[in-house]
Amino acid sequence: MADLIGLNKVKPGQTATVVSIKGRSSINKRIADMGVIPGTAIKVNRVAPLGDPIEIIIRGYHLSLRKKEAANIIVELDVK
Amino acid sequence: MKKITVAIAGNPNSGKTTVFNALTGMRHHVGNYPGVTVEKKEGACKHEDYEITFVDLPGTYSLTAYSIEEIVARNFIVDEHPDVVVDIVDSSNLERNLYLAVQLMEMNVPLVLAFNMSDLAKSKGMSFDIEQLSQLLEAAIVPMTANKKEGINELLQAVVKTAEAPKKQRTHTIQYGKEIEEELEKIQNTLDSEHDLVTKYGSRWLALKLLEHDKEIWEKGHNKEVLHAVKNSTEHLKIVFDDDPQIMIADRRYGFISGACQESVKHTVETRHDWSDKIDTVMINRVLGIPIFVILMYLLFQLTFFLGQWPMEWMERFFGWLSVNVAALWPAGSESALKSLIVDGIIGGVGGVIVFLPNILLLFLAIAFLEDSGYMARAAFIMDRIMHKIGLHGKSFMPMLIGLGCSVPAIMATRILENRRNRLTTIMIIPLVSCGARLPIYMLIIPAFFANTVLLKFGFLKITMHAFMLWIIYMIGILLAIICARILRSTVFQGETTPFVMELPPYRMPTLKGVVIHMWDRGWMYLKKAGTIILAISIILWAAASYPKVDPKNLEGLSESQIQTEKLRNSIIGGIGHAIEPIIKPIGFDYKIGTALIGALAAKEVFVAQLGIVYSLGESEGTSKALRKKLKADYSPLQGFCIMLFCLISAPCMATIAMTKRETGSWGWAIFQLLGLTTLAYVVTFFAYRIGLLMSV
Numbered sequence A: 001m002a003d004l005i006g007l008n009k010v011k012p013g014q015t016a017t018v019v020s021i022k023g024r025s026s027i028n029k030r031i032a033d034m035g036v037i038p039g040t041a042i043k044v045n046r047v048a049p050l051g052d053p054i055e056i057i058i059r060g061y062h063l064s065l066r067k068k069e070a071a072n073i074i075v076e077l078d079v080k
Numbered sequence B: 001m002k003k004i005t006v007a008i009a010g011n012p013n014s015g016k017t018t019v020f021n022a023l024t025g026m027r028h029h030v031g032n033y034p035g036v037t038v039e040k041k042e043g044a045c046k047h048e049d050y051e052i053t054f055v056d057l058p059g060t061y062s063l064t065a066y067s068i069e070e071i072v073a074r075n076f077i078v079d080e081h082p083d084v085v086v087d088i089v090d091s092s093n094l095e096r097n098l099y100l101a102v103q104l105m106e107m108n109v110p111l112v113l114a115f116n117m118s119d120l121a122k123s124k125g126m127s128f129d130i131e132q133l134s135q136l137l138e139a140a141i142v143p144m145t146a147n148k149k150e151g152i153n154e155l156l157q158a159v160v161k162t163a164e165a166p167k168k169q170r171t172h173t174i175q176y177g178k179e180i181e182e183e184l185e186k187i188q189n190t191l192d193s194e195h196d197l198v199t200k201y202g203s204r205w206l207a208l209k210l211l212e213h214d215k216e217i218w219e220k221g222h223n224k225e226v227l228h229a230v231k232n233s234t235e236h237l238k239i240v241f242d243d244d245p246q247i248m249i250a251d252r253r254y255g256f257i258s259g260a261c262q263e264s265v266k267h268t269v270e271t272r273h274d275w276s277d278k279i280d281t282v283m284i285n286r287v288l289g290i291p292i293f294v295i296l297m298y299l300l301f302q303l304t305f306f307l308g309q310w311p312m313e314w315m316e317r318f319f320g321w322l323s324v325n326v327a328a329l330w331p332a333g334s335e336s337a338l339k340s341l342i343v344d345g346i347i348g349g350v351g352g353v354i355v356f357l358p359n360i361l362l363l364f365l366a367i368a369f370l371e372d373s374g375y376m377a378r379a380a381f382i383m384d385r386i387m388h389k390i391g392l393h394g395k396s397f398m399p400m401l402i403g404l405g406c407s408v409p410a411i412m413a414t415r416i417l418e419n420r421r422n423r424l425t426t427i428m429i430i431p432l433v434s435c436g437a438r439l440p441i442y443m444l445i446i447p448a449f450f451a452n453t454v455l456l457k458f459g460f461l462k463i464t465m466h467a468f469m470l471w472i473i474y475m476i477g478i479l480l481a482i483i484c485a486r487i488l489r490s491t492v493f494q495g496e497t498t499p500f501v502m503e504l505p506p507y508r509m510p511t512l513k514g515v516v517i518h519m520w521d522r523g524w525m526y527l528k529k530a531g532t533i534i535l536a537i538s539i540i541l542w543a544a545a546s547y548p549k550v551d552p553k554n555l556e557g558l559s560e561s562q563i564q565t566e567k568l569r570n571s572i573i574g575g576i577g578h579a580i581e582p583i584i585k586p587i588g589f590d591y592k593i594g595t596a597l598i599g600a601l602a603a604k605e606v607f608v609a610q611l612g613i614v615y616s617l618g619e620s621e622g623t624s625k626a627l628r629k630k631l632k633a634d635y636s637p638l639q640g641f642c643i644m645l646f647c648l649i650s651a652p653c654m655a656t657i658a659m660t661k662r663e664t665g666s667w668g669w670a671i672f673q674l675l676g677l678t679t680l681a682y683v684v685t686f687f688a689y690r691i692g693l694l695m696s697v
């Protein structure tokens, strides 16, 4: 099994699959509502000019989140 | 004729507004939902034998208690029992859009799904088996392209049909899997004791919301037994899934959607051009993103003020014409109080605020354009890093920027902020961003006290003293705004920072109609404000500036401008100016400045006019030159600087205060803002003056 990392560590252009969402708070609920749930494929599209937040593509749409929130999303990098 | 009430729900950017406008034409009414400042739009149309009322619910992704919008949307459905709920779905982005639909299904409402953006879905190569989807979701589905008005009639037909169909329980409920279903049942069994809530919401829904730890439902006050059951179930499920039940519930809903889509959505062409993403490689590029952003914002202001100057002049001329003609209804030289009230009080006061309308409308127009095109979300994306540092949200940036133009629309623009604490903080600090109406004050003071020497020179680029002073003043405002935001966020408005989980919607070409409607809705709100509170305050300020009357005998032999001075000195405002002199003496002001400051409550730029009256300068050309001379004779440059400082920070104008009251829903916050800023102004100016004196500037 490949290494599990936080979504914040994924580089722009890389794709990954969500494994779990850590912590518990209303933020995670929100993230799940937006379709970020275990098993979903994610592509990190780009990083904002000032380095935070990041933009991801999920379920065919573009979503942005701060690195702090992204760190709670544990993903498995897709092997090429 | 039969009446049908329809609630329109949908994700942000799904085309809700476009559908609503197509259904109701321009005949709609904008207000607020009771108790909250969430915009409520209502409109009606006739179709066959039916009179159909449409209520536009706030755009939401979900129906949890995440934001006020979601609570408002949910409560409207529960409390008002609309006959039909129409969910506007962006069919080119089906999965996420159906998430809301699924939650509407769970509320067991008669549902019509409007599959909007059919054109985009088609160009993405998607095709739908409408019949099958309709069966799976147990809702009528109407494909449409709202901006081309395609499918509107079909939608109306589906609405009528759904309203007339006998109400029945849904047969397909979303199954959450054995473990969760078992726990739901356990919770449901304890709910018998909460009869009222169960009849209102239904026991399954209630149990689900409790398991989701929905804040609003949770706070309804539940029996010990219920709470106990929820706690046990949550803990049990956490062990089973190694994840929050909330996330598992979302997971199952998306699972249901994927299942439904797998059977009935086909992607015929795989290659697709993501134009929007291509645009973004430039617009939010790591290197170019910020320069482009700065240029766009600069253009926004340049354009609104450049284009705004002509209509503003027409408005000024119109009000000038109006007051002359209304005054002419009385015999020349009449001292009628009614004349003075109407001409000086009402026309002068309200007119003084309304002349800004063209600028404000243009600003709204530009903002509506940025919003509808999708750039606004990018601006928040770019600025979030900085805004987050001061405890705010990327979206707070836009209102603050608008504040450079005028605080009133800026405060209205804070509606885009989901979190209340965030929103209140932003509202409180907006007046610190120096607005356009304060510019005339700086323009008067700076040349009066400071020679326009060249400070620095790079080739043809010069930095002059005047520009530098102006820059300093604006910077002080922004700096104070940042400091205050931090302080407020860690004291009065303490709490978790809002997460930044925001969709970057695809770029779209805004339609003229859409943009104009957006602009007009907001412009109208501004006008209504001018019509009510601003009118009232204008009259109060007029009375305070004209009463008590001076004995005409004392005015004999004085010139017209001296009479004005005498009248003002004798009035309540003049009295207050004198009375506060001991208070403002420590910051370097005298009663003249005090009097002008009180007048400036009406609108900041009135400060200049009032000072003119205090100094007996008639309203003629070259007034400002003469006024500058007098100021220079009376005050030191340090005092001049302190005047600007105080005007920058102190009590915002009445229109701002009225808007704060409206948008926060309480006079408390408006007064907090008024007193807080004035105190801050006093303290800052005091130190500036005292330190300046010590350093003998």
Ligand SMILES: Nc1nc2c(ncn2[C@@H]2O[C@H](COP(=O)(O)OP(=O)(O)OP(=O)(O)O)[C@@H](O)[C@H]2O)c(=O)[nH]1
Residues within 6 Å of the ligand: B010, B011, B012, B013, B014, B015, B016, B017, B018, B019, B059, B116, B117, B118, B119, B120, B144, B145, B146, B147, B148, B372, B373, B508, B509, B510, B511, B514
């Ligand atoms: N291509 C296409 N564009 C559409 C369609 N319907 C609406 N639009 C465009 O989509 C954009 C967003 O539409 P709105 O009606 O403002 O969306 P909304 O859901 O009200 O969005 P918010 O105001 O942000 O809640 C506008 O530029 C519309 O012109 C459609 O069927 N096809």
